Amino acid sequence: MSFLKTVVTARAVVFAFAAMGILWGSFAAVMPDLKAQLGVDEARLGGLLLFTPLAAVTAMLLAPLIGHRLGKVALPLSAGAMALAFTLPGTVVVPWMFPLAMMVCGFGTGLTDVLMNARTAELETTRKVHLMNLAHAAYSFGYGGGAICTGQLRGLGWTPDLVLGTMALLALVFALLTFERDGAIHGLKRPEAGGPGLGLVPLIGGGMVLIAFLTENAAEGWSALHIEKTLGGSPEEGALGPAVLALTMGVARLMGQGLVARLDPFRLLMGGALIAACGALIASQAGTPNAAYAGFIILGVGSSVIAPTAFSLVGRHSAEGTRARAVARATLYGYFGYFVGPPALGIIAGTFSLRAAFIFAAVMLMFILVLAPLMRRAARS
Secondary structure, three states: OOHHHHHHHOHHHHHHHHHHHHHHHHHHHHHHHHHHHHOOOHHHHHHHOOHHHHHHHHHHHHHHHHHHHHHHHHHHHHHHHHHHHOOOHHHOOOHHHHHHHHHHHHHHHHHHHHHHHHHHHHHHHHHOOOOHHHHHHHHHHHHHHHHHHHHHHHHOOOOHHHHHHHHHHHHHHHHHOOOOOOOOOOOOOOOOOOOOOOOOHHHHHHHHHHHHHHHHHHHHHHHHHHHHHHOOOOHHHHHHHHHHHHHHHHHHHHHHHHHOOOOOHHHHHHHHHHHHHHHHHHHHHOOOHHHHHHHHHHHHHHHOOHHHHHHHHHHHOOOOOOHHHHHHHHHHHHHHHHHHHHHHHHHHHHHOOHHHHHHHHHHHHOOHHHHHHHHHHHHHO
16 A cells, blocks of 8 residues: 555544544643742642643543544544643643643643554554554654744743643544544444453553553653763753654654565564664763663664554454554553653662663663563464
8 A cells, every 4th residue: 555545544543543643743842931930849740740641541441431432423422522631731820720731731642642552553453554653653643843933932921821822722623533433443342241351462452552652752752961061962852852753753653654565563663662762871971962862862763663553463463343442452551651750760860870771761661672572472372
């Protein structure tokens, strides 16, 4: 299938992934203004954000039921709700209300994440085409684009409510474009008692997604501080850290879209982990910002293929009636890495150093070398 036909096939999920990337990229870039608007320090702001993953996990547990009930409009409605949710944080000026706004954002994100990954897995299986790398590339580009646009709007003096409201409107347009006439996600309904279980495939695949999300999200969150604090870089140089990582992952995922059809996916997982670990180690030992950028580029190239390939394998090696629930379960496990990664590396950085935090990320990636062969065996059984 040509790349153009692949994009057309993946149109709905590409817009869903891009919408989520735009929203979270914008949120990350406007964080300094939100902090000032709330009048809190970094520690208290971190505490205010703690309830976000709880809402996301709750949504993920409910996603199969909600997706089954809503049918073909499940993805457009969840993506639209997610977009509208992100209008709330910019309007809050009282600290105690901020967690409530972020819980709404977390719920919308968790629900959309499960449904768009499950829909992608279903399209891959029914259309016999690889789509996960393309879909996740859309998130990376959306994240980078949302952050860059937000930076420009902040430079013009826009307040957080206007910035997030504008980016939410763009994401809402993308959400409307996720509608498909045959967009129902099959296999979300829990089977009757005695039905087939999910087996080990989503557990092992989710473990690999957890590691991928932990390392890439933690690197995005701490790369700027590493460049500025450890290496003495300027704020402008520090800002390039997460931007370089996100854009590298977007490009690498587009390239991985072609590789997955030619390479053994389990070897691709292990190769990606080794490359990403090398990048993390280079970043940890960097003496200049440019050396750190090189490490982040290598980290992005290697890490970019892990989560999409793991999701794809979970969908491919799960029974037809359990595929959507299996992907939902793997997404749930992966989200723990997405939210636990930044604070985990923060604790290590505070206890030891930022260099030690990136070494820890490299060590975590080595577990992929154990999990990939385990998943191969589980898929054959």
